[in-house]
Amino acid sequence: MHSVSTYQAARLVAGTVESYFAHHFATATSNGGQETAHQPHAPEIEAMIDTAFWASLRHEEGVSPKVTLAFLPPDKAGQPLIFGKRLRFTPDVLTKLAPAVERPGIHLGVWYDRDELYIWGTTREIPGNCLVLEVIEPGLLVVKHRRLDGFGKFVNVAILKGDQIKIVDEGTAKTPDCPFVVTSMLGFTLPSFWNDSMNILVQLAVSMRAHGRGGSLLVVPSGRDAWRDSIIQPMSYPIVPVFSRLADLLQQESDAASQNVWRGAVNLAVEAIGGLTSVDGATIINDQYEVLGFGAKIGRSETSERVEQIIITEPIVGNEPLIVHPAQTGGTRHLSAAQFVFDQRDAVALVASQDGRFTIFTWSTTDQMVHAHRVDSLLL
Template sequence: MDSCIFPVDSVFIDALRRAVGPAPGDTPADRAQALLADAAQLAQLCSDCFWASLEQEEGRQVRGAIALCSPSASLLARSFTRPVPVSVKNLVELLTASPRSPLAVHGGAEGLEVWGIVDSEPEGGTRLRIAGNGKLLASRAGQVLALMHQGEVSIPVASDEASLAQLVARTLGMERALEQHANVPGRLIRIVSTMIRHGHGGSLVLTLPEDDSWRSAVSFRFCFDEASARVLYDSVRNFETMADEAKRGYDDLVSGRTGCDSLITLRERFEAVSFLRGLSESLFRRIGELGLVDGAVVMDMELRLYGFGAKLLYGPEEFDVATLDAVTGRLRKHVPLAELGGMRHQSAARFVNANRACDVFVASQDGRLSMFTWADVLQGVAVVQHLEHFLWEQQEG
């Protein structure tokens, strides 16, 4: 059996080459560029990654990323004294040893090699990610280029967080909500990606700050007092304020509006900004870890955290929902609740049906991520599925 399952003219390979490949007649600058220009080598690498995704090492499924880069372009990497030839066996062992930091691979006349482990990738780098059993993704500069899942290749209609938000807003008639809360999705990704990483899954309920009607439909096991509920909210606001002040100080120094005696003050401001950024990132992750307890995490769009371990209350009504595939853009109407999955998904749909100002993110134990929302244009609950494919960078922390 031929181990190369990707034809050289596959749309998956074509998506990789069109994103960064050199123009016809150009000489590749390094062996990574040579790999991206060589459809046969790319096809073999993608095939090896696919077969590796089906393997297990010490009872664990293989996960991880491949960075297509050469040593001359990498910012920080640990190089092997002797490069390791790319093979399914070698990929399984190396990805098991380095599930977080990408393996560095390049090609060329000498063949495909893993030359090291990358700790800081080149800006705008190209990647392959083994994201599950038989699931392979290609990305460039954080934008998803192509997805192979269950033997089918899809080219996403949205490629990054911004275009995905536009797709959801346009399809479900939520343009106004996007304008009001445009910065929310990126922040929530940090929370739900933590829920995916810890393997237990979880639900995150989002409410509107000015609407308390949801409270009668939520029974908290653990509820925060008002001061504690504002910790993340205050941390993010302080970070944003300090970052703006530091930027203004830098602009004033560069333009000559302030003297060099302001340099120490400016450095102190940037140190404070760095501290607050780290604090906020840590708080986002800790909120995601609250999903380890059965029950939902509840917060509002302004990042006030109300509690966790919450039971969602709803009626026994049966209804259909609409589903939007975040990768293909396909919209299905009149989907029965039973087709959504387990109780966590069905509970989220029922809760949103009864509390239409709320949204719910549900992370499954197998790594799937869905968003449940009320769509006025459809007059029903809409479920945006396969959002996990857009957590590309965040899932690594």
């Protein structure tokens, strides 16, 4: 790229992002993955981040731009909307185009010619492992990529906020007791699910965070009622019989022709459950994704002790585990969730804060204590 970046974080992170994509492109190829987009290199990554950062600080008619960029040529995009002429890739052009593509799922297509980036149009369909750069708010950018199976939240690679850089630590997925919902957020799945992976808890987490009211979701084992010992009775809103729409959909088999319809139905069912978590109290589902109730108040089991300490981690490079009192992880929701998992060690608790923080509580058999996984960086 001929231009010289003036956003220092762009230069610092470009090489790391290049290495990440090089590894994932190689892994996808060796696993027989579907055709992917162009592998990005550091100069292209640096130029995209630099331009997007300065665009994020501008305003168009008093509104800060929110825009998502996809790095690929038009022939790699599905049903692209191609402009009559190439547009220069500058902060000014990005700011002016942002209102047209700020709705979810629309990407501005960015490509290069003779070492210069340009904007060629828009698209909703991009291939697996395609580099995506999202401007979320002024000074806040997220580097991510589309999952190979094309379904669900994109996988975050790096988060840049001003001069702060957070690199997602993929090694977290290999640590003992790392819950599958976290490994899925990190972009890892079991080999048998390489081409058809979907973790519903990830989608539920996204839905919970999106409504902005904060909420708790408890996931308990199906066929067992021990969890009721940790819920103050009577429950505010029990569901009888259980709501099984999502569970029924996940048991259905769909061919390629009906895949989009099925995914749309799954999304609607997820949103319905996510909406319940906005009500005060906890929403309870079992591990088959049947809804058992919502608005539930958590109370310490009569046969348990009060939880006094937990371990807290964040899947970010350089993060060190901390052992703290559960009250230090947040407010009442967090303390109640930690107590619930301490009492019901085969359960999982997801907690969204109004400020966007998101924590997943599980029991660690290795550490013999509740483990709080801070994953808000993975949900941006």
